[in-house]
Each structure stands twice: as structure tokens, then as C-alpha cells.
Amino acid sequence: MPDTVLAAEPPATIDALDTPALVIDLxxxxxxxxxxxxxxxxxxxxxxxxxxxxxxxxxxxxxxxxxxxxxxxxxxxxxxxxxxxxxxxxxxxxxxxxxxxxxxxxxxxxxxxxxxxxxxxxxxxxxxxxxxxxxxxxxxxxxxxxxxxxxxxxxxxxxxxxxxxxxxxxxxxxxxxxxxxxxxxxxxxxxxxxxxxxxxxxxxxxxxxxxxxxxxxxxxxxxxxxxxxxxxxxxxYNDRSLVARGACAWEDCALAILATVVSRPASDRAIIDAGSKSLSSDLFGLEGYGHIVEYPAATVFALSEEHGNLRIPPGTQGPRIGERVTVIPNHACVVSNLHDFAYGLRGGKVERTYAIAARGRTQ
Ligand SMILES: Cc1ncc(COP(=O)(O)O)c(C=O)c1O
Structure with a gap:
């Protein structure tokens, strides 16, 4: 059986990262x-x-x-x-x-x-x-x-x-x-x-x-x-909850989930490949499960484990199937705990991979 080497060598470009991926702006x-x-x-x-x-x-x-x-x-x-x-x-x-x-x-x-x-x-x-x-x-x-x-x-x-x-x-x-x-x-x-x-x-x-x-x-x-x-x-990292409380701006948010649009079941909905197993279902007192950087008017109104359900506002196009979006999560700490690795980005490139070594250490 071949060894599974989990993202030991990151792809050089952000576009080559498979999704959902946890990315960190270094x-x-x-x-x-x-x-x-x-x-x-x-x-x-x-x-x-x-x-x-x-x-x-x-x-x-x-x-x-x-x-x-x-x-x-x-x-x-x-x-x-x-x-x-x-x-x-x-x-x-x-x-x-x-x-x-x-x-x-x-x-x-x-x-x-x-x-x-x-x-x-x-x-x-x-x-x-x-x-x-x-x-x-x-x-x-x-x-x-x-x-x-x-x-x-x-x-x-x-x-x-x-x-x-x-x-x-x-x-x-x-x-x-x-x-x-x-x-x-x-x-x-x-x-x-x-x-x-x-x-x-x-x-x-x-x-x-x-x-x-x-x-x-x-x-x-x-x-x-x-x-x-x-x-x-x-x-x-900051997160959506801290932006909502006025403690920081979106430009201060360093942690995001890169996701791919996998379905457009209706003109007012899009499905991304990040659900509660990637974003967590923590609402943290907010409405919706994250902020879509490229489509700030869209809302992540529902999650199942592997699907994120986006509401696209009337009169707007929304993302096409295959397009990637960047989701800033509600609560950064719980999201870290869901991922084995994060990709460190700098200057539009993937600089390195980080093992989230203390994830899951709940005892
Ligand atoms: C005991 C304790 N100290 C510090 C912190 C850090 O708080 P924050 O994530 O708001 O910076 C936490 C977060 O839960 C905490 O439980």
C-alpha cells in the first residue's frame, strides 16, 4: 500500500491547492x-x-x-x-x-x-x-x-x-x-x-x-x-466574530478556508465543498457560517457535513461551478481544530505547510 504523505510538499501556486484547504496569510x-x-x-x-x-x-x-x-x-x-x-x-x-x-x-x-x-x-x-x-x-x-x-x-x-x-x-x-x-x-x-x-x-x-x-x-x-x-x-488570525464586534477589519483576518463551488442548484443558491467538517457549525452568535470574500453579499445560510449552502442575493450572478471562494470563518479556534494541515501563503504563493500539531488534543 502506498504511503499517504499528507501535503508534505505544498503545491507552488494557490490555484494548485486542492479544496477545501485551510490557508493562512503569513x-x-x-x-x-x-x-x-x-x-x-x-x-x-x-x-x-x-x-x-x-x-x-x-x-x-x-x-x-x-x-x-x-x-x-x-x-x-x-x-x-x-x-x-x-x-x-x-x-x-x-x-x-x-x-x-x-x-x-x-x-x-x-x-x-x-x-x-x-x-x-x-x-x-x-x-x-x-x-x-x-x-x-x-x-x-x-x-x-x-x-x-x-x-x-x-x-x-x-x-x-x-x-x-x-x-x-x-x-x-x-x-x-x-x-x-x-x-x-x-x-x-x-x-x-x-x-x-x-x-x-x-x-x-x-x-x-x-x-x-x-x-x-x-x-x-x-x-x-x-x-x-x-x-x-x-x-x-482574527475571524468573522471579531469583525462583527468591531475589533478588527476583514484585512486583518489571516485564516480562511479555500473552497470550490460544486453546484448551482438554483439561481439564488450555490454549494461549496466546505461544510461543518471544514468550517465548524459554530455560529458564535452570528447569522450564517462565514464571510465569502469574493461575494460579500452572499450568505452561508446552512451547512451539512461536506456542503456549504450559499444564498446569492437577487439580481447578482454569484460564482460559477468550479470557481473558488475564500471563506473567513466565524470562529478561528474551532476551525484550526478540524484540520491536520494549513498552508501558509505569502505574496500570492504557497510558502509552506504547517502541521497543526496540537489539534485534537482535548485531554
Ligand atoms: C482562559 C482563556 N484565556 C485566553 C483565551 C483567549 O481568548 P481569545 O481567543 O478571545 O483571544 C481563551 C479563549 O477561549 C481562554 O479560554
């Missing part, structure tokens, strides 16, 4: 990374980019080379891939629960600088037991729910109480506070964190790091009380 990536690093530098903030968006070690290295303090991963499996690729300073922003994962965490902490979060005494105690057994000390941040209502302690006083608990546990070092803020919530986040800092101070606890995150309010990151670092993820 000049835009570089511009997005630099803009954010310049902002962080100007405000004295450490940048710790979240790699959940790209999952590509080469881009993590580029972020560090431009000045990032380290990286952030959501899952242990992502962190293992990044450590294997030589990234040496990693924050895992996820409660690590269960013996199997705690053993992997200890193994990881032996080979690079790892820090993580906890939002309960149970999680902290699990971390402490694993670190004691391994003879290590793990820096831990208290995850705070400042309004996004995912994980996180619910009040500033609870944050200080958990900080004190972590401080008392062998194998752990209380490092600071971490939050993933709700979009548009900068003032509320700041007030919450200010209260938590005061509560920690009242208990005599030093807070070394205040870590916030996200791209939509990125340029207001410095307004959060006591903030020392920011964790943007999507900023590397």
Missing part, C-alpha cells in the same frame, strides 16, 4: 502578532498568547521570539505538544482533575516551567498531592469568575480564601489571580480584581501575577486593576 499573521506585542510592550504588560487558536508550534515560537513571556494552553495535551516542540514556559488555564492527568502534569513540570489554575480547594488539593509525590513546587493562580460565568470562584473574598488555602498547601506556590473576562466587561472585571487584590492583601498574601485574556477587548487590557499579563488567542 503577512497578516506577522502584522497581528507585532501589533499586539507592541501594545503589550507600550503598557508594560507581559504577553502570554493562548495557543488554542493556532495549535502550531512554529507560531508559538514566533510569539515568544517577538517578546511573549511564555504561552497559554487550555489542555494538558496541547501543553505536551508545545513542550515537545521546545516551548519552555507554559500556563495551563484549566482545572486539572484526576490521577491520570495529575501524573502527566507532574511529568510535564519536570521538563519545563509550568503554572496552572484552580478554582476550588478540591482542585488545589489534587495538585498539591501530585506535586508532593513528585517532589516539585507548582505555581498556581486562582481562577476568578469576573462575569463570564464559566469556571472561577464567584466572589473576591472566595478568591482570597482559596489563595490562602493554596498558600498553605505543600507542593504549591500561590502565584496570583487569573480571569477570562466577559466581552465588554472591562470595568466590571477591573472592579472585581481590585476587590480580590484588597482581600488578598488583607490576608497578607502577595499577588505576583494578575492574568487576564481575550481578543475582543484586547486594547483595553491595561485598564484592568493590577493586571500584569494578558492572554490573547484569536488575535493571531
Amino acid at each position: 503577512d497578516r499573521v506577522e502584522r497581528n502578532l507585532r501589533r499586539c506585542q507592541d501594545y503589550a510592550d507600550a503598557h508594560g504588560l507581559a504577553l502570554r498568547p493562548h495557543i488554542k487558536t493556532h495549535k502550531i508550534p512554529e507560531f508559538a515560537h514566533r510569539q515568544v521570539a517577538l517578546g511573549a513571556r511564555g504561552i497559554t494552553c487550555q489542555k494538558l495535551g496541547e501543553a505536551e505538544v508545545m513542550a515537545d516542540a521546545g516551548i519552555s514556559d507554559i500556563l495551563i488555564t484549566y482545572n486539572i482533575v484526576g490521577e491520570a492527568k495529575l501524573a502527566r502534569l507532574a511529568a510535564l513540570a519536570r521538563r519545563c516551567a509550568i503554572r496552572t489554575v484552580a478554582d476550588s480547594a478540591e482542585v488545589a488539593e489534587g495538585l498539591s498531592a501530585a506535586m508532593r509525590a513528585a517532589g516539585l513546587t507548582l505555581p498556581v493562580l486562582v481562577e476568578c469568575d469576573t462575569g463570564a460565568h464559566r469556571c472561577g470562584v464567584a466572589t473576591p473574598e472566595a478568591a482570597a480564601a482559596l489563595a490562602a488555602r493554596i498558600d498553605s498547601l505543600r507542593g504549591l506556590r500561590f502565584l496570583g489571580l487569573m480571569t477570562y473576562p466577559a466581552y465588554g466587561g472591562t470595568e466590571a472585571v477591573s472592579a472585581w480584581i481590585a476587590a480580590a487584590l484588597a482581600a488578598c492583601r488583607a490576608r497578607g498574601l502577595a499577588v505576583e501575577v494578575v492574568s487576564s485574556g481575550g481578543t475582543p477587548d484586547l486594547m483595553r487590557a491595561h485598564e484592568v486593576a493590577g493586571v500584569t499579563e494578558h492572554r490573547p488567542g484569536t488575535y493571531i
Whole structure:
């Protein structure tokens, strides 16, 4: 049986790429990374980019080379891939629960600088037991729910109480506070964190790091009380959701799916060869599943797994069968997770192939 070499040698021209293909505009990536690093530098903030968006070690290295303090991963499996690729300073922003994962965490902490979060005494105690057994000390941040209502302690006083608990546990070092803020919530986040800092101070606890995150309010990151670092993820590519929120322009969107029109079943519809397995079915609060660059008035109104259903506005021609279109997805992070490879484009050419090495690392 012949070996299947998945896109090891990319075709030289964009036209020769078969579809659906995940493509990355490398000049835009570089511009997005630099803009954010310049902002962080100007405000004295450490940048710790979240790699959940790209999952590509080469881009993590580029972020560090431009000045990032380290990286952030959501899952242990992502962190293992990044450590294997030589990234040496990693924050895992996820409660690590269960013996199997705690053993992997200890193994990881032996080979690079790892820090993580906890939002309960149970999680902290699990971390402490694993670190004691391994003879290590793990820096831990208290995850705070400042309004996004995912994980996180619910009040500033609870944050200080958990900080004190972590401080008392062998194998752990209380490092600071971490939050993933709700979009548009900068003032509320700041007030919450200010209260938590005061509560920690009242208990005599030093807070070394205040870590916030996200791209939509990125340029207001410095307004959060006591903030020392920011964790943007999507900023590397941007996406349709960020354009909708006014956080960037279409020209800042670096990630797209190249698709081919395979059917024109009616004058007001076109079918492309990218469905939910390429674009994801994440609406992210928007109408439609993506933005067609060449036909901005068209809408991707429905998806099945391998078909994207486009509505062509009345009185317009729309694409012909065989024509290629470029789709900017609603949510870049989930799209990265669907593809093994991405093609890096520059100057109208395919420069190289990237393996999306941490895709699928959901454990
Ligand atoms: C904990 C955490 N930090 C940072 C980020 C990055 O956010 P964004 O993709 O908006 O930049 C995320 C994204 O989900 C996150 O969950």
C-alpha cells in the first residue's frame, strides 16, 4: 500500500491547492502578532498568547521570539505538544482533575516551567498531592469568575480564601489571580480584581501575577486593576466574530478556508465543498457560517457535513461551478481544530505547510 504523505510538499501556486484547504496569510499573521506585542510592550504588560487558536508550534515560537513571556494552553495535551516542540514556559488555564492527568502534569513540570489554575480547594488539593509525590513546587493562580460565568470562584473574598488555602498547601506556590473576562466587561472585571487584590492583601498574601485574556477587548487590557499579563488567542488570525464586534477589519483576518463551488442548484443558491467538517457549525452568535470574500453579499445560510449552502442575493450572478471562494470563518479556534494541515501563503504563493500539531488534543 502506498504511503499517504499528507501535503508534505505544498503545491507552488494557490490555484494548485486542492479544496477545501485551510490557508493562512503569513503577512497578516506577522502584522497581528507585532501589533499586539507592541501594545503589550507600550503598557508594560507581559504577553502570554493562548495557543488554542493556532495549535502550531512554529507560531508559538514566533510569539515568544517577538517578546511573549511564555504561552497559554487550555489542555494538558496541547501543553505536551508545545513542550515537545521546545516551548519552555507554559500556563495551563484549566482545572486539572484526576490521577491520570495529575501524573502527566507532574511529568510535564519536570521538563519545563509550568503554572496552572484552580478554582476550588478540591482542585488545589489534587495538585498539591501530585506535586508532593513528585517532589516539585507548582505555581498556581486562582481562577476568578469576573462575569463570564464559566469556571472561577464567584466572589473576591472566595478568591482570597482559596489563595490562602493554596498558600498553605505543600507542593504549591500561590502565584496570583487569573480571569477570562466577559466581552465588554472591562470595568466590571477591573472592579472585581481590585476587590480580590484588597482581600488578598488583607490576608497578607502577595499577588505576583494578575492574568487576564481575550481578543475582543484586547486594547483595553491595561485598564484592568493590577493586571500584569494578558492572554490573547484569536488575535493571531482574527475571524468573522471579531469583525462583527468591531475589533478588527476583514484585512486583518489571516485564516480562511479555500473552497470550490460544486453546484448551482438554483439561481439564488450555490454549494461549496466546505461544510461543518471544514468550517465548524459554530455560529458564535452570528447569522450564517462565514464571510465569502469574493461575494460579500452572499450568505452561508446552512451547512451539512461536506456542503456549504450559499444564498446569492437577487439580481447578482454569484460564482460559477468550479470557481473558488475564500471563506473567513466565524470562529478561528474551532476551525484550526478540524484540520491536520494549513498552508501558509505569502505574496500570492504557497510558502509552506504547517502541521497543526496540537489539534485534537482535548485531554
Ligand atoms: C482562559 C482563556 N484565556 C485566553 C483565551 C483567549 O481568548 P481569545 O481567543 O478571545 O483571544 C481563551 C479563549 O477561549 C481562554 O479560554
